[in-house]
Amino acid sequence: MSRKFLLYSHDTYGLGHLRRNTTIAAALTAEGNDAEVLLISGSPRSASFPLPPRTDVVQLPSVTKSSAGRYVPRRLTGDITSVVELRAAVIDSAVAAYRPDVMLVDHSPAGVNGELRPCLARISADPGRPRLVLGLRDIIDDAAKVASQWSSEGLWDVLDEYDEIVVYGDPAVCSTATELGLAERCSAPVTHVGYTAPQCGPSRRPKGHGADTPLVVVTVGGGGDGFNLCARYLEFVAHWSSPTFRSVVVTGPLMSSRRRRELRCVAARIRANVEVVEHEPDLRGLLGEASAVVSMAGYNTAVELLTLGTPSLLVPRSFPRREQLLRAQRLAGVSHMDWCPLDELTTQRLARFVSGASSAPRESTNLDLNGAVNVANRLLGAVPAAKVPLTEILMTQGAGHG
Template identity: 35%
Template sequence: MRRLHDARILMYSHDTFGLGHLRRCRAIAHALVDEFKGLQVLLISGSSIAGAFDFKARVDFLKIPSVIKLHNGDYTSLDRHIDLRETLAMRRAIIHDTARLFAPDLFIVDKEPLGLRCELEDTLHFLKGRGATLALGLREVMDAPHLLCSEWARHDVLRKIEALYDSIWVYGPDDFWNPLTGFELSTPLEARLTYTGYLRRHPPTSPPAQALPAADYVLVTTGGGGGGGPLMMDVLAALERTPELPHHWLLVLGPFMPAEEREHIHARARALPRVLVSEFDSHIEHLMVGARALVAMGGYNTFCEILSFDKPALLVPRVAPREEQLIRTRRAAELGLVDWLHPDDAADPACLAARLRALATRSPPSQAPRPPQLDGLETINRLVGDWLDSHPHARRRAGAGGR
C-alpha cells in the first residue's frame, strides 16, 4: 500500500436509470482506497438510492438531485413537481461548487463525457485550468455505433474529449469490443486509450442482509429492475408451463421496478412451490455466490459479476432504446461465456423453459476457450499509481513509503 497525504479523487456518476453506474464507480473507489492509504475519494452521484449502499472509509458520496431516464430516452426530474431545467441547474451548480471546494487532483467521469445534458462542461474546463488530471471511464460497449455517433455529434463530444481529457479508460479487454467503433480517432486521442480488462467483483465482507436459500437455486436478477418486469414474467410463464424444471428459483426484483409489476410477480410466484421473490438486496453478491446459475439481462455490472463468480448464465438483453446490452450479450455468447435469448424468443414459454433446463449442464465462463480478463481494478490502480509518480502537484501531496 502506498501512503499519501491528502491526495484527492473526485468521481462523477450521472445515474438516471438503474444501479450500474453507481456500483461501477463504487467498486473503483473501494479498490483505490485499498491500494493507496491516505487517498480521499468523493463520488458525486444522481442515484436516488445511493444511501442504500455502504462505503469504505475515505470514500464518501454526494447526492445531487435525481433525474430519471424514461423508456423513450427522454429525461424528467425524479420529483415531478420540479421543472427539469431547474433540476439540471441545481445539479450543475452543486457539481461545480463541489469541484471548486474539494480541489481534486484527479477527476474520473463515468460514461458521459460532458455529463448529463452537458452539465459537466464548465466544471471540466475549470478543473483543467487548475491543473487537475481528467480521466474518462467508458463501458466496453457504449451503444450501437450509429446511435452513439449521432448522439455525440449533436454536442461535438469527440472534439471536446480530445480537448479536455488526459486519459480514456475502457472497462473491458481490447479483444471484446471497441466502444468507439464508428469514430475516427486522432493519433493523440488513440494514444490516451487504455483497455483495463473487466472489473472483478468480490463477495462483501459483511454478513448477508437476508438468509440465503437453503436449497439449490437459480438466481434471476434484472439489476435495478426498472426495465426488468418482462423478463421476470417470462421466467414465471416458463416455470408455470414446465413445473418439472429442476432447482429452486430466486427472483430479485430491484428497487426501480414499478409497483404494479411487483404485485403481479408476487401473486404469480405464490402459486409456484419452488419460487422465492426478494425485493432488493444491496449486497446481491452474496446471492450470486450461492447460486447454481444466473438468469439476467445484459448490463455491464451483472456481466462482470457472472464472470467474477464464474456462474453459468442465460442473458436476455434489453434491445431498446440502446443496443448496448444486445451487443455485449451477442459478443459474450460468441466467446462461449454465456447463453442468450432475444427477448422476443424469451417471450415463448417453451423456448425459455428449454434454455432454463440447459443451465443445469452449462459450463461456467472460466471454461470458455478464451477465459475472461478480470484485472480491471488492478490496471486502474496501476494507472493512478503511475499518475501519482509523474504528476507534480500529486507528488507534493504524496508521502514517502512503498506499496
C-alpha cells in the same frame, strides 16, 4: 496528506454507473492507503449505497428519461433546465472545494445536458487543475448512433479536455471505443483496462434450506425495466407440476412496488419453490450458489457472471439502446454465456437452458477482469504519494525513544 480522487457519474437510469464507480473507489482505497474518494452521483439510491473506506458521496438532484427519451426531473417540480443548472452548480462547487488530484468521469463526457461544461471550463484555466480521466464501458450503443449523438452535442471537442480515456473492457471483445476509432480521433491516450469486477472474497454463501436442490436465479439489475423478463420466467415455472429446482427472482430496487406485488402474487399462485425478493444484499453469493442464472445484460451483472463462471442465459434490453444486445451477442461468442431475445424466450427455450445448465460445469474466462485494480493503479500512479510530514516523522522517532 491524502491523495484525493473525485468520481462523477450522472446516474439517470439504473444503478450501473454508481456501482462501477463504487467498485473503482474500493480498489483505489485498497491499493492506496493514502487515497480518499468523493463520489458525485445522480442516483436516488446513492445515499443508501454501501461505501468503501475513506469514501463519501455527494448526491445530485435526480433526473430520469421520459418515454420520449428526454431528460426530466425525477422529483423536483421545476423544468429540466433549472434542475440541470442546479446540478451543474453543485458539481462545480464540490470540485472547487474538494480540489481533487484526479477527476474520473463515467460514461458521459459532458454530463447530463452539458452539466459538466461549466466545471470543465473553469478548471481548464486552473494551473492546479486535476488530471481529467474519462471512463467508458465496453459497449455504449450502436457505434454509428454514438458518433452521430456526439457530433450533434459537440462532444468530440469535449473529449479533448481529457488527459486520458480508459475503456472498461477487454480488447478481445470489440468495444464501442474501437469501433469509433477513439485512439486515432482523440488527443488523449485510449487504454482498455479490463472489466471492472469487484475485488471480493469467496462467492459461495453458506448453504441454506433446500441447498441440495438446484437453484436458478433471475436478476434484472436495478429492475426499472425488468418486469417482463421476471414475468416470463414465472410463466415458465408455472408449466412445471413439480419443479426439480428452486428459484429466486431478484426484482431490483427500481422496479415499481405495484409490479413487484404482481410478481409475488403470481409466485404465490404457482405454489412452487420460488421466491420473489426486491434486493439481495449478497447478490454475488447468491449467483455463486446458483446452478443457472437468467439475467439481463447490464454491464455489472455481466461482469459478475464472467467472474463466477455460472451457466448464464442473457436476455438483453434492445430499446432504446442496443448496448445490452450487443454485449450479449459479443460475450456469447467468447464465454460460457448464451443469449436470447425476450420475444423468443419461450417456455421451451427456458426449459432447455435450465436442464442443460444443471449438468454444465463452471467455466473460467480468459478475459481481463481486473479493470478496477488496473484503473486504480493508473490513477494512483498519476499522483505521487505525498511525503510524510517532518512533524510526523519526529513524533514517530520520539515515541520510539520514550
